[in-house]
Amino acid sequence: MHRKCHTCLCRTCLNTCCDHKECPGKKAECKRYSGFWQMRLFEPTPKRNMRVLAACEESQRVCIEFRKLGHEAYSCDIEPCSGGHEEWHIQNDVLPILNGNCEFQTVDGMEHRIDGKWDMIIAFPPCTYLTVTGNRWFNVEQYGDKAIKREEDRKKAIQFFMRFVHADCEKIAIENPVGIMSSNYQKPDQIIQPYEYGHTERKRTCLWLKGLPFLTPTNIVEPELHICGNEVVDSKWHYDTYSLPPKIRAKERSKTFLGIAKAMAEQWGKVDEPTELQYHSVHRHSWQHYGITKERYMQLTEYIQSGRYASLASQAAHRANETIAEYILLSVTQNKSYDALRVKWELKEMEQIPYCRTDFYGIRRYFYYLFDLEVRKEECMKN
Structure with a gap:
């Protein structure tokens, strides 16, 4: 029985015109051949794009790139979004929605629900108390109570970071600059640079990955450095941000580079193919x-x-x-x-x-x- 049929074939009597309404082999208007060897395990699974949570991301750069590919992506941060898409931004604490099976409201007032777990979580936990560049501020002898308070804040930051590590999700990426999590948790699975993804900036970025492959460089360019006298100071972008007020400077430096965001979406946002099997066109x-x-x-x-x-x-x-x-x-x-x-x-x-x-x-x-x-x-x- 190799013929094709665009009507239902009764699996009991093998007749396309079966009049028996209670016939278990009858499948009304499925438009697929359903002969006795057309087993249920061959039925197509509907294509479903991923549900992605970009945690601690007010810039929405990663969220937007996943949205461009058709995924149901949301950014979440306690800060208002600067990416221009309030309909995709959750301005609230991320922890209550971290493990899925949740309801939430985006900034535009729309209610949403996630049944089951998130398909992917990409987290950008605050690095203020985790980065190695701030280690000098933990000197108690020099800074007294401020240093003690900062140490308490660091412990909270570590606990917050680890909530993403232990989230109930099959695919997780956690991004942070070089910092204390390499010793407090484990060394990062990968370290990337913006100049590997088409930007002239230099910024060592650590990735802790679960269920995700390493990011592959997409466009390696020569980094642009700021030279002061005879010494190379640092990336020109990093040097230029010194002129900004502290809060704005921290916010600008925390934004994901567009080339990296695009690479994350294109390389991690692939859906296994074939996701929808076309029985009527391919045997x-x-x-x-x-x-x-x-x-x-x-x-x-x-x-x-x-x-x-x-x-x-x-x-x-x-x-x-x-x-x-x-x-x-x-x-x-x-x-x-x-x-x-x-x-x-x-x-x-x-x-x-x-x-x-x-x-x-x-x-x-x-x-x-x-x-x-x-x-x-x-x-x-x-x-």
Whole structure:
């Protein structure tokens, strides 16, 4: 049964004109072929863009870049937003909404709800008491009570930082300049510079990552430095901000560079493809249906036969179909076709035979698709 049909096919009588209204095989106006081998596990999953929280971000630069890609992104800060999009800004404490399953109001007065966890959290906790450049202000002998108060504020800042570390979310990025969290928590997973993303400024920026790959430089340029006499002072941008009032200076220096914000959105904002399978345009048993090339298929097969990612292969097989998972793995590891498995069954070397040939190869391709997704995630974690 390889014909295509744009009406519903009854899975009981295999008739497109079935008059039995209670027929369990009838699916009204689905416009997809639903024959007896059109299994439910092949139904498409609707494409859903990610729900992203840009925490402690009044500039909205990261939020806006994710919005450009169609994601449901929100910025959250106790300060008013300077990005110009009040409809995406939550001017409130971020902690109550950090773990999702929450309701909140954006500055424009609209109510929103997040069911489940955030898909991604990108946090920019205040660095005033965490950066190493402020260490001199903690000298109690020189600054007395001010230094003691500052030490208390530092402890609170550390606790606030760690709330993001322990947030209930699969993908988390925490950004901060070089500071004490490298020793109080752990060394950053990555350190980036603005001049790696098209800016001439120099500013070492630390990233602590969970479930996210390293950012790849997009446009490395020569940093522009301020030279005073015979000595290089620092980045010209950093030097120029000295003329600003302290509060404004801190605010300007905390803004994410546009090149970095864009890289975060483009590299971390990708949705696994294919997210919506088009059964009416691409045959569901073709490799094109799952976006897997012949070269990738051979590479995945080599992984399975060598025992690499064995646990991922087993998980993918059981997700594809619990009943015939062992037969799928057997066919791949030993290069067994459906006919070869049938011979084993006829010789009573196997207790049962997996469905029909069409079902078997369809499920096996679906297994490769699931295995490919898990391998890519594993490779991203290692890199």
